[in-house]
Amino acid sequence: MAQSVWGYDSDNGPERWHENYPMAKGDKQSPIEINSKDVRHDSSLAPWHASYDPGAAKTILNNGRTCRVVFDDSFDRSVLRGGPLTGAYRLRQLHLHWGSSDDHGSEHVIDGVKYAAELHMVHWNPKHGNFAGALKQPDGVAVVGIFLKVGKTPKPEMKRILEEIDNIKTKGKEAPFQHFDPSILFPKSRDYWTYQGSFTTPPCEECITWILLREPIEVSPDQMAKLRSLSKNVCCPGFWGYNQACLASVCEDKKTYLAVIA
Numbered sequence: 001m002a003q004s005v006w007g008y009d010s011d012n013g014p015e016r017w018h019e020n021y022p023m024a025k026g027d028k029q030s031p032i033e034i035n036s037k038d039v040r041h042d043s044s045l046a047p048w049h050a051s052y053d054p055g056a057a058k059t060i061l062n063n064g065r066t067c068r069v070v071f072d073d074s075f076d077r078s079v080l081r082g083g084p085l086t087g088a089y090r091l092r093q094l095h096l097h098w099g100s101s102d103d104h105g106s107e108h109v110i111d112g113v114k115y116a117a118e119l120h121m122v123h124w125n126p127k128h129g130n131f132a133g134a135l136k137q138p139d140g141v142a143v144v145g146i147f148l149k150v151g152k153t154p155k156p157e158m159k160r161i162l163e164e165i166d167n168i169k170t171k172g173k174e175a176p177f178q179h180f181d182p183s184i185l186f187p188k189s190r191d192y193w194t195y196q197g198s199f200t201t202p203p204c205e206e207c208i209t210w211i212l213l214r215e216p217i218e219v220s221p222d223q224m225a226k227l228r229s230l231s232k233n234v235c236c237p238g239f240w241g242y243n244q245a246c247l248a249s250v251c252e253d254k255k256t257y258l259a260v261i262a
């Protein structure tokens with residue numbers, strides 16, 4: 001039988017990913033559920049710092065699973081440092097995960113709370129040569145995760161990405177997306193949880209140091225509807241189905257630390 005593209009339907013969903021992506025059965029798989037009571041506060045953890053060049057932003061793409069903003073990562077142009085990381089990690093792309101209604105959509109679950117969406121800023125460690133090489137290393141990739149909740153005072157900085165969605169309505173559509181510094185999306189607080197995990201989608205490589213920001217940012221109901229309008233135009237609606245029911249595997253032995261940045 002032809003190898004089916006992975007997705008979130010019963011015949012190609014997470015329970016079967018391991019058939020084509022053996023890492024999916026690893027013991028450091030993401031996403032996870034974070035229970036504050038199980039998190040160890042690590043006062044030795046330093047603050048994290050992003051220094052991004054707005055000129056590194058290149059395009060925004062609808063890849064049929066999410067909308068992704070791509071950055072120039074050919075040199076240390078936009079980098080993430082500090083926190084649990086050693087050295088500078090290059091910003092490669094950012095993307096979002098969302099659901100069909102405001103009460104779920106995020107991949108990580110915090111104290112039982114599923115946020116309406118989750119934004120991921122993906123960085124890789126240049127000591128491993130390139131992104132493909134970094135995927136094979138436990139310290140290869142660092143992802144900053146920002147939770148999005150629906151509220152009455154949406155963060156105006158989200159407008160730029162969401163306005164662009166009208167230009168990439170169909171799968172495969174790409175549009176220029178320049179002069180954009182994604183650090184404007186960060187919440188006020190730099191507090192974060194960190195743990196060693198994996199891609200949340202195939203190839204599920206266990207190469208990610210997760211830095212999940214504790215403070216969510218707000219988006220408006222219209223902005224969430226705009227994100228969902230993108231999903232209606234993609235060929236794999238099933239993806240969104242699973243994404244909404246994203247299972248947060250609670251791994252008791254998952255070492256998760258909290259850094260409260262004074």
Ligand SMILES: NS(=O)(=O)c1cccc(F)c1F
Pocket residue numbers: 120122143198199200201
């Ligand atoms: N959801 S995720 O951040 O784990 C992720 C998904 C696809 C490609 C990536 F590079 C990536 F990091």
Ligand SMILES: [Zn+2]
Pocket residue numbers: 095096097120200
């Ligand atoms: Zn992601």
